Amino acid sequence: MTPLTYIRASDRADALARAGSDGRFLGGGTNLVDLLRQNVERASALVDISSLDGAIRESESGGLFIDASVKNTALAAHPLVRSRYPVLARALLAGASAQIRNMATVGGNILQRTRCMYFYDVDGARCNKRQPGAGCDALYGFNRYHAILGASDQCVATHPSDMCVALAMLDAVIHLSGAAGERQVPLTDFHVLPGDTPQIETVLKSGDLITAVELPPPSDATVNSEYRKVRDRSSYAFALISVAGGLALADGQVAQARIALGGVAAKPWRARRAEQALVGRAPTPDAFLAAIREDLIDARPLSGNSFKIGLVERTMVAVLTALAGTNA
The missing domain is CATH 3.30.43.10 (Uridine Diphospho-n-acetylenolpyruvylglucosamine Reductase, domain 2)
Incomplete structure (x- = not known):
């Protein structure tokens, strides 16, 4: 060090x-x-x-304002989070261990870096994210945990945060402060895909500080929401894939769908094609499956992770089917 x-x-x-x-x-x-x-x-x-100071308070618009220094445990346990944004509470509780959640902050969770084994292997592996131009050993190495969406031939690492998948589904906004003053960035735009510069992971500028996260007012689709994480062992493991889903029905049809995926890309993946495809459709497993395939059409699996496509399909269908039953 x-x-x-x-x-x-x-x-x-x-x-x-x-x-x-x-x-x-x-x-x-x-x-x-x-x-x-x-x-x-x-x-x-x-x-x-x-x-x-770290506080959680209701915003003037009826949403939620969360200081970046709030601990993950406190956020997951907050009554307004549990009642209005249950997907966020469940995502937080799916991450790490209780001891780590007691220490980890909201701002730090957003900025955590990939758990790709080659990224951490300083002495033995090539990693463009760690050393631009070095190469990417994950492309033809052990890539079970790596990206199937939005990757490049420079990097196939995934973002590890459970919390961020839920925040992407909720249309969270990141508040930043720096030399240029205050600014706000949607969570879905905060992390960037690798392209030719995998060492650049966010839109942060030098000296920028995440000060808060703001959630919009709750809707039927945020209240009726779920987070499901699929992993190799039942605790303290990063996601193979995860799904944050929310569903609102009206007159027997989907009025609003919110879907974000984790474990599939270098950033939380908002499945907007699937969301749009579902509006006005009957909430059936066949409709859910057809919708998620609209996003997965661009999937480019590696040698060791083609199973993720089917895993995303089955998990998303299971999550939305359960939510449709709750909303009936």
Whole structure:
């Protein structure tokens, strides 16, 4: 681990002023500290923002405003999250262990990096995300956990966050603060696909700080929602695939569908084609299957993960079928 300077910020302005061009913000540290310790990442300074205020409050529009320093455990347990956005509570509880959720922050969860084994293998593997131009050993190596959508010949890694899949389904907005002032970015636009620059994972600029996440007012499709994660073991494992789904019915037809997928791309994948295909259709398993295939038509599986296509289909159909029964 490269020696660095530790700074404890007194408030947000202090944190932004002291980060510099090569500093990193430290919240819970559940991913960042591992990355620094294993020399996957380097930083000249750590700016500790763990003492900044963290609150969850209703917004003026009737949505929810969540400070970035809120711990994952607190967010999952909040009454408004559990009643209005149950998909988010369930996604958080599906992630990591209770001990890690007690430390991990909302902002850090959004910024966590891929768990691709080649990304972490500093001494033995080629990784364009870690070292641009080095190559990608996952393309022809062990790629069971890797992307089937939105990948490139430079990188096939996936984003590991469960929480972010739910936030994508909910149309969450990320609030940022930096040298250029305040700005807001939809969660679905915050993470970027690898293309030719897999080392660029988000739209963050140097010195930017995630300050909050805002959820829009709840709808029938956010209240009637579910998160389902499929993994190799029942706990403390990253998703092979996951589905965040929400459904609203009217007069026996789908009035609104919300679908986001995890474990399939370098970012949470909002299945907008499937959503549009379902509106006005009867909520049947056949309709759900046909709809998700609208998004999966672009899937490009690797040697070890073609099973993900069928797994996404079956899981999405199961989630929406259950929600249709609840909404009947």
